[in-house]
Amino acid sequence: xxxxxxxxxxxxxxxxxxxxxxxxxxxxxxxxxxxxxxxxxxxxxxxxxxxxxxxxxxxxxxxxxxxxxxxxxxxxxxxxxxxxxxxxxxxxxxxxxxxxxxxxxxxxxxxxxxxxxxxxxxxxxxxxxxxxxxxxxxxxxxxxxxxxxxxxxxxxxxxxxxxxxxxxxxxxxxxxxx
Numbered sequence: 471x472x473x474x475x476x477x478x479x480x481x482x483x484x485x486x487x488x489x490x491x492x493x494x495x496x497x498x499x500x501x502x503x504x505x506x507x508x509x510x511x512x513x514x515x516x517x518x519x520x521x522x523x524x525x526x527x528x529x530x531x532x533x534x535x536x537x538x539x540x541x542x543x544x545x546x547x548x549x550x551x552x553x554x555x556x557x558x559x560x561x562x563x564x565x566x567x568x569x570x571x572x573x574x575x576x577x578x579x580x581x582x583x584x585x586x587x588x589x590x591x592x593x594x595x596x597x598x599x600x601x602x603x604x605x606x607x608x609x610x611x612x613x614x615x616x617x618x619x620x621x622x623x624x625x626x627x628x629x630x631x632x633x634x635x636x637x638x639x640x641x642x643x644x645x646x647x648x
Contacts, residue, residue: 471599475547475608477586486539487588487606489532490514490559491627496531497561508572509565509620516557519577519632526555533557540584540631543608550636555581562592562618562626570595571617576632581613584631592626593619 477483489495497512516536518527530536536557544551555577576583585594587603594601594609596616601609613632620626 471596471614472594472601472609472611474601475543475549475584475610477543477606477608478546479606480542482535482542483539486532486535489535490588490629509562509568511563512561514559516559517554519556526553536629539586539629540633543584543586544633549610551633552636553634555632555634557629557631559588559627559629562620564621564623564625569620571620573615573617575615576613576630579613580634581632582610582635583613583616584608584610584629584633586629586631588627588629589621589625591621591624592628595619 495514497514500511500513502508502510514530516528516530516533518529520526536559537554540554540557541551585603585608587605587607590603590605592603594603594616595618596611596614599611601607603609618626
């Protein structure tokens with residue numbers, strides 16, 4: 471279910487990653503959920519997921535920068551993008567207790583997920599498939615239930631984008647049915 475994409479690591483990507491990992495980036499603290507099931511973490515939302523209002527909302531500073539990085543990676547892998555539902559950066563630190571997040575779906579409607587790893591560690595797990603990341607890896611997978619392991623040694627920094635892949639009208643087929 472997991473497909474690894476090539477990361478062009480363009481100047482724009484490197485500038486964005488440097489900004490995210492820099493000391494001036496604005497992070498928000500998300501407290502742990504009940505009994506530590508979901509770990510405490512730092513997060514920055516660029517595009518907020520659809521919720522009570524049924525459309526995504528641009529929320530964070532740098533939304534255009536984040537959008538352009540996501541678009542560049544998908545386009546360089548010949549994936550047609552119709553709509554971005556959410557873009558978020560998460561930073562999870564090694565923590566005591568449960569070492570795997572709860573299995574979850576990002577949205578209750580069809581979507582795909584792209585994860586860009588700005589650090590090493592913190593496997594992504596989908597059913598019997600998993601990805602043990604290296605810094606700058608990019609993976610995509612359908613919006614199915616998934617989870618991740620907490621990092622063992624250092625923080626886990628990932629960009630998560632959920633999106634609707636496009637149709638190629640010239641061929642009459644769906645693109646990105648991975």
